[in-house]
Amino acid sequence: MIAPTAANPTAPVVWIVDDDGSVRWVLEKALQGEGISTRSFDNAEALLKAFDTAAPDVLMTDIRMPGMDGIEMMRRLESDGHVVPVIVMTAHADLDSAVSAYQGGAFEYLPKPFDIDEAVALVNRAARAIEAVVPPVAAEAPAIAAMIGQAPAMQEVFRTIGRLSRSSMNVLITGESGTGKELVARALHEHSPRGRQAFVALNTTAIASELLESELFGHERGAFTGAERQRIGRFEQADHGTLFLDEIGDMSPALQTRLLRVLAESEFYRVGGQAAIRVDVRVIAATNQDLVAAVAAGRFREDLFHRLNVIRICTPPLRHRREDVPQLLRHYLKEAAKELGSEPKTLTDDATERLRSCDWPGNVRQLVNACRRLSVTAPGAEIRVADIPDDLGGQALPNAGKPAWVSDLVRWAEQQLEVAGRTPGGASTALLQAALPEFERALIRVALARAKGRKQAAAKMLGWGRNTLTRKIRELGIDD
Secondary structure: OOOOOOOOOOOOEEEEEOOOHHHHHHHHHHHHHOOOEEEEEOOHHHHHHHOOOOOOOEEEEEOOOOOOOHHHHHHHHHHOOOOOOEEEEEOOOOHHHHHHHHHOOEEEEEEOOOOHHHHHHHHHHHHHOHHHOOOOOOOOOOOOOOOOOOOHHHHHHHHHHHHOOOOOOOEEEEOOOOOOHHHHHHHHHHOOOOOOOOEEEEEOOOOOHHHHHHHHHOEOOOOOOOOOOOEOOHHHHOOOOEEEEEOHHHOOHHHHHHHHHHHHHOEEOOEOOOOOEEOOOEEEEEEOOOHHHHHHOOOOOHHHHHHHOOEEEEOOOHHHOHHHHHHHHHHHHHHHHHHHOOOOOEEOHHHHHHHHOOOOOOHHHHHHHHHHHHHHHOOOOEEOHHHOOOOHHHOOOOOOOOOHHHHHHHHHHHHHHHHHHOOOOOOOOOHHHHHHHHHHHHHHHHHHHHOOOOHHHHHHHHOOOHHHHHHHHHHHOOOO
16 A cells, blocks of 8 residues: 655545455556555445544445445445545447446446546545545335446436436437437436436427427416317426426427526416416427527527527437447347337347448437337247348348358258357368258259250259269268
């Protein structure tokens, strides 16, 4: 252990708890190289015991460890009155662990593998912010639909949701269609102080423009032809909860003005109404458009944009997070199997790689539908390259448009290679050596049958000379 040096007299003391010795060693060397004192533990129980006699300036902890995990350790520290900035590290980076870490009072969430310079900089930031650390309010993490992703762009989405888990700020979610913007909105709501209140979603493009005002704000009886009874709009339905407005970029200028007033004053009038109605609603908006460009072109109000754009989350397209495709495929094949009441199908390595390399213009939504489609159309329990439609992901397969026997040949070749891969010692099969003789036998027999045994005519059909055909008949053991 290296104490703070004269050159760095204010260096923090950092404690590290991780059951992985290599992680502890790397962090110790990096931090000590900066003159930072360290102390390491391989389990949470030992670290808690050490708090009886000392305390660090910064704590770095893994989440998943034998015995007590990192989240439970943080709860114990809180209940014992210890206030220390905690940097949570984990190799199992998902939404639930990110939210649990932040709700447990974590200063920051660091997915493994991490850049060591980033980790050191984070320690220094945490040490400087120690006086700003406030003990968290205990909150039960609700269950939500799974959000899957190990890619850096998805980790940033998880971290932002975690940071906002004690906030009710308005959020703008941007991203291409099918990237899961509503799923992010639901996660923001359910991991927030409003999580037990209503979550009301509205796709503004799914409602005719002349009806959208009534849909949002409601109307009084007789407000217009056909208004036979009073209607409660989405804002009232979402009071004390969250209203999710999808495709906000397509909203008309008049409705943009009304929405701006609600956000600014927290009140509105029903269509045909005389009394102002006050609401407490968190608005999460989403769009696949470039709102900055829309503002510049005069299609979207700048003041409304700034009201919505308090926090922005960008959902990445699937082609920018290809490393997540195999995990997404496994998950949604299981979901498709549940819908069908069958056993989930699996993908060969080649099929997984083929799907991973697709462009996926429809993003995760397209992948979900592809899993349903493959679960129905693939003939066996295992999905092979030959089972993937040539239009999937906009990438044609090598045998696209070829006769059916080409697909059969591809399937046979894959089966041979897989059987060979399971053979003890990893013996491989020479595909051409096995296939070419059978291929030639079949063509020769068909040609001889069509030529009624006349070799000259059969050779011409095959594109050979008579002598070549005679030699092949002899080598392949074909009866004349």
